Amino acid sequence: MIFASPSPASARAPRAFRHRLAATAGATGLALTLAACGSTTGASGxxxxxxxxxxxxxxxxxxxxxxxxxxxxxxxxxxxxxxxxxxxxxxxxxxxxxxxxxxxxxxxxxxxxxxxxxxxxxxxxxxxxxxxxxxEAAAGEDEGEExxxxxxxxxxxxxxxxxxxxxxxxxxxxxxxxxxxxxxxxxxxxxxxxxxxDLDAQYETTLATCTQRTFVTAHAAFGYLAARYDLEQVAISGIDPEAEPSPARLAQVEQVISDAGVTTVFFETLVSPKVAQTLADDLGIQAAVLDPIEGVTEEGADYFTIAQANLEALSVASSCS
Ligand SMILES: [Zn+2]
The missing domain is CATH 3.40.50.1980 (Nitrogenase molybdenum iron protein domain)
Structure with a gap:
């Protein structure tokens, strides 16, 4: 009776066989098929x-x-x-x-x-x-390195x-x-x-009010965000977070910070905050987290909670109302 049923579950059995075939005997595949049919208790089928x-x-x-x-x-x-x-x-x-x-x-x-x-x-x-x-990656951030x-x-x-x-x-x-x-x-x-x-609209509304348009990040992850909301990203290292910034690059970033009156150097959750922290300490300004959402480290956090935290951090650092 089960085998005669034209249910979607049995129709889909060949796929269950196909992608488990390498590891399982045919009998196991059959059991899976039966289990799939038997579990069709909901109306959705x-x-x-x-x-x-x-x-x-x-x-x-x-x-x-x-x-x-x-x-x-x-x-x-x-x-x-x-x-x-x-x-x-x-x-x-x-x-x-x-x-x-x-x-x-x-x-x-x-x-x-x-x-x-x-x-x-x-x-x-x-x-x-x-x-x-x-x-395109913003020019200059990789200092011409390959x-x-x-x-x-x-x-x-x-x-x-x-x-x-x-x-x-x-x-x-x-x-x-x-x-x-x-x-x-x-x-x-x-x-x-x-x-x-909704998130985009919230970013747009909030970031439109910022009096500080420049923000300093550890690696150049925020180019799209900056372009979308008319901000300017200055990254200590380039697209690759593991690339060590040269002394010349650090001096450039320090110059931007003092010229633009930047109050905060952002660091990240998945790479060492050392460079950003040192820079902030040397200049006597704040260091705070801006998360490139490349992975999730905190229990209960997800893309949207991190994006909210990023917006709050940017708002504080950039004097947004
Ligand atoms: Zn990245």
Whole structure:
């Protein structure tokens, strides 16, 4: 009787088999199919296998989790609390990439992920760089050093107005992979888009009032935010947070701070605050956190709570009303 049922769960059984086949015997796959059918207690009937999605770092992971809801199981290639730029992947992670239903990443940001995508050839990929128009990294911040990531600035997620494009693309791709859950993906995507739009409006209103338009950050993560809200970012190091600033660069930044009357040097949560802290101490000004939302370190924090904290920090440092 169960096998004769045309339920969505049994229709989706081949996928459950396909992506578990390497590790499980056919009998286990059958058990999973039966369990899926048996668990169709709700009216929705969409209790089929979850899509296995791997995201390369936190903001992408968050979008997939929010849009996919109960229909996806999302892993991140960057461990929580790790700095994503220079992530390294184990052979096991590369293999995991090959068996995922979908890999969501940002080409040009994490070299190890780009290599692993080439090597493991996942069933489906979504490259955020194909969805969002990336802007050039601000000139001068890398002092002409060779930049292995190219000259495009990866940090688009710090401009909330660029996120709905990604949300839409994720919803489209998840729908392609699991059409039976389309209604849920569209509903979730609409709700998440609204949150980004509300956040963008709040940033716009608040930051329009700032009398100080220049802010100083540890690494050049806030170019998109600055461009969107008409602020000027001065970064101590470049696009890559691990790059040590030269004495010449530090002297330049000190000059900007005193010329513009900057009151605060921002540092980050995932890289050492030492350089920013020392600079602030030397100049007798404040040091405070501005988080590039490249990972989440605090229990209960997420993209939106961090974005709120960033807005408050910027408001205080920039004399916004
Ligand atoms: Zn960064």
């Amino acid at each position: 969409d209790s089929g296998a979850e899509l296995d999605v791997l995201a390369s770092f936190y903001p992408l992971q968050m979008v997939v989790e929010q849009v996919g809801g109960e229909h996806v199981s999302v892993g991140s290639l960057t461990p929580p609390g790790a700095e994503p730029h220079d992530v390294e992947l184990s052979p096991a992670q590369v293999a995991q990439l090959g068996s995922a239903d979908l890999v969501v990443y940002l080409s040009g940001f994490q070299a190890a992920v780009d290599d692993a995508v080439d090597e493991a050839a996942p069933a489906a990929t979504l490259d955020a760089a194909d969805v969002v128009t990336l802007q 930049d292995p990531h190219g000259t495009l600035d990866p940090h688009f997620w710090l401009d909330p107005s660029l996120m709905p494009g990604l949300v839409q693309a994720v919803a489209d791709e998840l729908t392609r992979l699991d059409p039976s859950a389309e209604d849920d993906f569209r509903t979730n995507a609409a709700a998440l888009t609204q949150r980004f739009e």
